Structures are given as C-alpha cells and as structure tokens.
Amino acid sequence: MNNTLIVILSLAVAVNPAVLGWSGHPPSTKSKRQYFIICTLSSCGLFALGSLAGLIFNILEISTPTFRLGAALVIGLNSGRWLLVPKSRHISGKLDVDPAHVFLHLFGPAPVFATVAGGGDVGILPLLLACVISLALMGLVTMTPTAMEKARSAIIRFFGGSGILIAVIMGIDAARTV
Numbered sequence: 175m176n177n178t179l180i181v182i183l184s185l186a187v188a189v190n191p192a193v194l195g196w197s198g199h200p201p202s203t204k205s206k207r208q209y210f211i212i213c214t215l216s217s218c219g220l221f222a223l224g225s226l227a228g229l230i231f232n233i234l235e236i237s238t239p240t241f242r243l244g245a246a247l248v249i250g251l252n253s254g255r256w257l258l259v260p261k262s263r264h265i266s267g268k269l270d271v272d273p274a275h276v277f278l279h280l281f282g283p284a285p286v287f288a289t290v291a292g293g294g295d296v297g298i299l300p301l302l303l304a305c306v307i308s309l310a311l312m313g314l315v316t317m318t319p320t321a322m323e324k325a326r327s328a329i330i331r332f333f334g335g336s337g338i339l340i341a342v343i344m345g346i347d348a349a350r351t352v
Contacts, residue, residue, distance in 0.1 A: 181288075182303060190333040
C-alpha cells in the first residue's frame with residue numbers, strides 16, 4: 175500500500191470525526207462556527223507537530239520505522255476502544271461537543287502519533303493533504319444534522335474497525351523496514 179495513502183487513512187481514523195458529532199439538539203450557528211475554528215486550529219497544530227517529525231526523531235534518537243511501529247500500536251489500541259465502546263461521554267455525562275473536548279480529542283495520542291509518523295515517513299505535502307482531508311471530514315460533521323445515536327455509534331465503530339486494519343498494515347510495513 176502507498177505510504178501517502180496510509181498516512182491519510184491513519185490520520186482520518188485516528189481523528190474519528192463521528193466522535194465529535196452533535197447529539198441531542200441541533201447546534202447553533204455560533205457553536206458550529208466555534209467548533210470549526212477549533213478544528214481548523216487543531217489541524218494546523220497537528221500539521222506543525224508532524225512537520226517537526228525529523229527533529230522529534232533526532233531528540234528521541236529513533237528511526238522513522240521504529241516510531242511508525244509504535245504509532246501503529248497506539249492507533250490500533252485507540253481504534254479498538256472506539257470499536258468496543260463507541261460512546262463519548264464527558265465528565266458532566268452529556269454527549270454534546272464542547273471546545274475543550276474537541277481540542278483534547280484532536281491532540282490525543284492517536285492523532286499526534288499519526289501526524290508525527292506521517293510527517294517523518296512521507297514528508298510535509300502528503301501530511302498537509304492528510305490534515306486537510308481530516309479537517310474536511312470534521313467540517314462534514316459540522317454541516318450534517320443531528321444523527322440518530324445508533325447511526326452515529328455505527329459510524330464510530332466503522333472508523334474503529336478501519337483503524338485496526340490500518341494499524342495492522344502500518345505496523346507490518348514498519349516491521350519490514352526496521
């Protein structure tokens with residue numbers, strides 16, 4: 175499989191935009207705007223972090239394939255969580271999206287590892303494409319109306335299962351080159 179495609183798919187499944195979907199009541203225009211701004215800034219932050227992959231690898235004194243192998247493990251475990259437990263509960267017990275939840279979700283271990291591994295593996299332009307595609311998926315979530323909880327749960331599980339598959343492919347590819 176093409177490494178650029180692996181980077182794009184790994185970031186998309188690590189972000190799992192369905193987790194950030196709206197539930198309950200339709201969001202206001204202000205909430206949608208705030209959500210999209212946070213997603214855009216977070217995508218820019220992930221891109222910046224992935225752009226520093228070479229420096230991160232030098233500081234950690236590891237090779238790109240070694241980091242990719244670790245990233246595959248983190249992405250696989252995170253995706254397994256979404257496959258088994260597709261609900262996203264906040265401390266208050268609500269299923270609504272708040273800015274802190276979006277930020278913490280997008281800078282969680284799986285998206286960070288996916289962008290750093292991608293930036294070190296294929297370079298800046300494919301990483302930029304992966305960040306733009308992930309942002310577009312999150313924007314799609316912003317535009318879609320409130321979905322039924324069962325449909326949302328099925329989409330989250332689909333991303334979780336796909337993430338496990340991508341993590342296995344990514345891990346096997348990294349293990350071949352280590």
